[in-house]
Every structure is written in structure tokens, then in C-alpha cells.
Amino acid sequence: xxxxxxxxxxxxxxxxxxxxxxxxxxxxxxxxxxxxxxxxxxxxxxxxxxxxxxxxxxxxxxxxxxxxxxxxxxxxxxxxxxxxxxxxxxxxxxxxxxxxxxxxxxxxxxxxxxxxxxxxxxxxxxxxxxxxxxxxxxxxxxxxxxxxxxxxxxxxxxxxxxxxxxxxxxxxxxxxxxxxxxxxxxxxxxxxxxxxxxxxxxxxxxxxxxxxxxxxxxxxxxxxxxxxxxxxxxxxxxxxxxxxxxxxxxxxxxxxxxxxxxxxxxxxxxxxxxxxxxxxxxxxxxxxxxxxxxxxxxxxxxxxxxxxxxxxxxxxxxxxxxxxxxxxxxxxxxxxxxxxxxxxxxxxxxxxxxxxxxxxxxxxxxxxxxxxxxxxxxxxxxxxxxxxxxxxxxxxxxxxxxxxxxxxxxxxxxxxxxxxxxxxxxxxxxxxxxxxxxxxxxxxxxxxxxxxxxxxxxxxxxxxxxxxxxxxxx
Numbered sequence: 001x002x003x004x005x006x007x008x009x010x011x012x013x014x015x016x017x018x019x020x021x022x023x024x025x026x027x028x029x030x031x032x033x034x035x036x037x038x039x040x041x042x043x044x045x046x047x048x049x050x051x052x053x054x055x056x057x058x059x060x061x062x063x064x065x066x067x068x069x070x071x072x073x074x075x076x077x078x079x080x081x082x083x084x085x086x087x088x089x090x091x092x093x094x095x096x097x098x099x100x101x102x103x104x105x106x107x108x109x110x111x112x113x114x115x116x117x118x119x120x121x122x123x124x125x126x127x128x129x130x131x132x133x134x135x136x137x138x139x140x141x142x143x144x145x146x147x148x149x150x151x152x153x154x155x156x157x158x159x160x161x162x163x164x165x166x167x168x169x170x171x172x173x174x175x176x177x178x179x180x181x182x183x184x185x186x187x188x189x190x191x192x193x194x195x196x197x198x199x200x201x202x203x204x205x206x207x208x209x210x211x212x213x214x215x216x217x218x219x220x221x222x223x224x225x226x227x228x229x230x231x232x233x234x235x236x237x238x239x240x241x242x243x244x245x246x247x248x249x250x251x252x253x254x255x256x257x258x259x260x261x262x263x264x265x266x267x268x269x270x271x272x273x274x275x276x277x278x279x280x281x282x283x284x285x286x287x288x289x290x291x292x293x294x295x296x297x298x299x300x301x302x303x304x305x306x307x308x309x310x311x312x313x314x315x316x317x318x319x320x321x322x323x324x325x326x327x328x329x330x331x332x333x334x335x336x337x338x339x340x341x342x343x344x345x346x347x348x349x350x351x352x353x354x355x356x357x358x359x360x361x362x363x364x365x366x367x368x369x370x371x372x373x374x375x376x377x378x379x380x381x382x383x384x385x386x387x388x389x390x391x392x393x394x395x396x397x398x399x400x401x402x403x404x405x406x407x408x409x410x411x412x413x414x415x416x417x418x419x420x421x422x423x424x425x426x427x428x429x430x431x432x433x434x435x436x437x438x439x440x441x442x443x444x445x446x447x448x449x450x451x452x453x454x455x456x457x458x459x460x461x462x463x464x465x466x467x468x469x470x471x472x473x474x
Contacts, residue, residue: 070184
């Protein structure tokens with residue numbers, strides 16, 4: 001955590017002893033952020049609206065007949081960009097998770113909590129959806145304070161009821177959207193068309209989930225970022241003086257002093273900070289960014305826009321609060337891609353390379369071929385030797401695959417027990433088969449075999465197994 005610059009320390013640093021939304025008695029301090037306005041706010045709005053559009057349209061978008069994204073934990077089927085993955089692709093999941101962790105670490109080391117302010121679902125939903133509704137119904141921060149402190153009038157009941165009803169409806173819509181990512185949009189549409197009495201349990205679960213979601217954005221709010229989310233605590237480990245954060249230029253801003261028209265601030269011993277507290281008023285977590293980097297800061301840029309507007313209004317240069325590193329401000333050094341960032345980038349590149357390779361070489365099927373335990377080899381009437389095997393094949397594609405098996409490195413025969421194997425889309429096919437070899441193909445008591453799994457003339461994968469036979473005298 002970046003320390004407060006020595007020359008701007010006040011009589012105490014008690015603000016670090018507790019989060020800004022809890023008072024000395026441990027009671028919640030409700031935050032009324034002023035409605036922000038400025039270029040960064042507009043950019044974040046459009047970026048957030050794009051993410052929301054992608055979220056709500058995602059379950060209905062198709063790539064090759066498959067959804068853009070589906071995480072079906074119940075059936076253990078996962079679809080990413082139209083490609084289906086199964087538990088058998090565990091290694092791919094591990095590499096993907098490692099790539100995500102390293103990416104988060106690298107991104108935080110270089111750019112702080114940029115993700116929190118621009119792309120985190122908590123921030124996007126809160127600032128671009130629920131807070132917008134609140135501003136539209138109850139007004140800006142002063143009007144909200146007056147409404148909450150005022151008597152219980154018809155106007156207050158109407159505004160509060162309208163706001164919370166809309167909050168719950170949107171929460172229910174979001175809950176159903178998340179459900180579509182789990183069970184698929186087609187299944188969700190089918191459930192919605194059927195009577196609610198046929199899905200009572202699911203409806204109750206959805207109402208409970210929506211209530212939790214509603215309570216988070218109606219009441220819990222910034223506490224999710226400052227109290228629950230561990231990412232803020234990671235700042236103290238990952239950030240250093242060269243990390244890009246939202247920073248107050250204390251060299252230029254101090255000493256603070258109210259603005260007086262016609263006054264030369266440098267001659268009066270004042271910095272550019274006019275102590276208007278506009279940056280504090282717009283902060284959704286209630287902090288004073290001038291105290292330095294704090295775990296409550298989600299890098300939402302509201303303070304940048306507020307400060308720039310005030311600087312513009314009094315004729316001072318913008319950028320008193322901006323994206324910068326402590327080193328850039330204190331040492332007047334430009335941002336550099338340091339050794340630690342290069343190391344993270346190298347590790348991330350290697351992991352992504354391995355991940356892409358695993359996806360490229362990933363087969364359409366995953367076959368397990370095991371010799372039936374407890375059974376010896378059988379000698380047939382024609383003198384050939386046979387072993388009985390159990391076969392399991394997972395079809396990872398979205399089309400049925402008729403399967404056949406052939407010996408690749410030996411002369412022999414594969415004989416299925418019963419009907420031919422047909423692996424249905426996304427399902428597990430089971431069967432039993434005999435592998436039959438002439439005695440001159442044996443290498444001894446154990447012979448290693450390679451079996452080709454085909455669909456038509458296309459080789460899907462190769463499976464290795466062992467064949468048990470008698471010792472053949474040389």
C-alpha cells in the first residue's frame with residue numbers, strides 16, 4: 001500500500017485504522033456519492049453498457065450451433081466460444097485457471113485495480129444500472145440525503161417503492177440470465193413457457209438468488225468491495241511505487257487552500273488543490289483519494305472527472321488527480337515496464353502458449369481401453385490369442401459419431417461384443433471388445449498395442465494398451 005507522502009501528513013493517520021464506511025462505534029456510514037460527470041465517466045458508461053449487452057445476449061449467441069458461453073456444472077459440460085469442454089479436459093482447465101491468475105497478478109502490478117473500476121460485475125451493475133436508477137428516481141446526493149432524513153410522505157413511499165421494485169425486477173432478470181449460462185438459453189425458454197407449478201423448486205431458488213442479488217445492490221453495495229472482496233487486500237502485496245493507480249499529485253497540490261479569485265497561489269504558499277472536496281463527494285466508497293492509495297479505492301475515475309471540472313472552473317491545469325504511479329509523481333519518472341512486469345509477462349506467455357497448444361491438439365473423443373480384470377487370455381480354435389477389453393469413449397463434439405477400432409502397429413482383429421459403437425453427441429459410449437492376435441505377433445507375456453479410434457475414415461485418436469498371451473518358444 002502506497003504510504004502518504006511525508007510533507008502532507010496531518011496530525012494523524014487514523015483514516016488507515018478503519019474503512020471509510022464504518023464510524024468509531026462500528027456502525028455503517030451510508031455513502032451518498034454525487035453523480036459524476038466527465039470524459040472518464042462517459043467512457044466507463046459505454047464500456048459498461050457494452051459488457052452488459054454481451055452479458056444479456058451471451059446465452060443466445062451461437063457459434064457453430066453452440067452458445068458463446070455456457071458453464072453447465074450440473075451436466076459437467078462447459079462451452080467457451082462454441083467449443084465444448086468436459087471433465088476429461090481437466091488439464092486445459094488447470095492451464096486456463098493458471099493463465100487467469102497470472103494475468104490478474106500482472107495486470108494489477110502494472111495497472112492497479114483497473115479491472116475493478118471498469119469491468120468488475122459489482123461495479124458495472126452498481127454504477128451503470130442500480131445507481132443510475134437511483135439518480136433518476138431520487139435525485140442526486142443532496143436530494144437523496146434529504147429524502148432519507150425527511151418524514152414518511154406519499155412522495156417518499158412512491159419513490160422508495162418504485163426504486164426497490166425496479167431493483168428486484170432487474171435482479172430477477174440478472175438471475176435468469178446467469179441461469180441461462182448454466183442450463184442453456186433453450187432450456188430456460190422451455191422452463192419459462194411451462195407452468196410455474198412444474199418448476200416450483202427452481203422458482204423458489206431463483207427468487208432466493210434474486211433476493212440476495214437485490215440485497216447486495218440495494219443495501220450492501222460498496223461493502224462487497226471494501227469488506228468481502230479479497231482483491232483489495234491483494235493491492236498491498238502486488239502494488240509497488242511503479243504501479244499505475246489513480247493518484248493525487250501531492251507535489252503540485254499541497255499545501256491545500258481555498259480558492260480566492262485573483263490570488264497567486266504560489267505566492268500565498270498554496271498548491272493547486274483548492275480543498276473543495278469534490279473528489280470526496282463523488283467517491284462511491286467514501287474515501288479521500290488525497291490521502292494516498294487505499295484498499296477501498298476501486299479506481300472508478302469519478303474523482304478524476306470531478307477534480308478536472310474544478311480545475312477547469314478555476315483556471316488551473318487539469319490532472320491534479322490522474323492515472324499515475326507514485327514514482328512518476330514523487331520522482332518525476334515516466335512509467336516503465338520494469339523487470340517484475342517482464343517476468344510476469346514471460347510466465348503468462350508460456351502458460352497461454354501451453355493452453356493454446358492443448359486446445360489445438362485436443363481430440364474429439366477421449367477413449368479409455370482396459371483389459372477386463374481377472375481374465376486370462378483365450379486361445380481360439382484357429383490358434384489365435386484373444387483378450388477381452390472394456391472400452392469407454394467420451395464424445396466431446398455436438399454430433400453423433402459412429403466408431404470403429406483398428407490395430408495400428410500389429411496384424412490382428414478387433415471384434416466388438418454386441419452392436420456397433422455409436423457415441424452420441426456429448427455423451428459417454430460404453431462397450432466390450434475382443435482383440436485377436438496371431439501368435440507370431442506376440443512379444444511375450446505382455447505385448448504393447450496401439451489402437452486407432454476412427455469415425456468413418458477419420459482417425460480421431462490413438463489409444464495404447466497391453467495384450468496378455470502365452471510365452472511362445474523361440
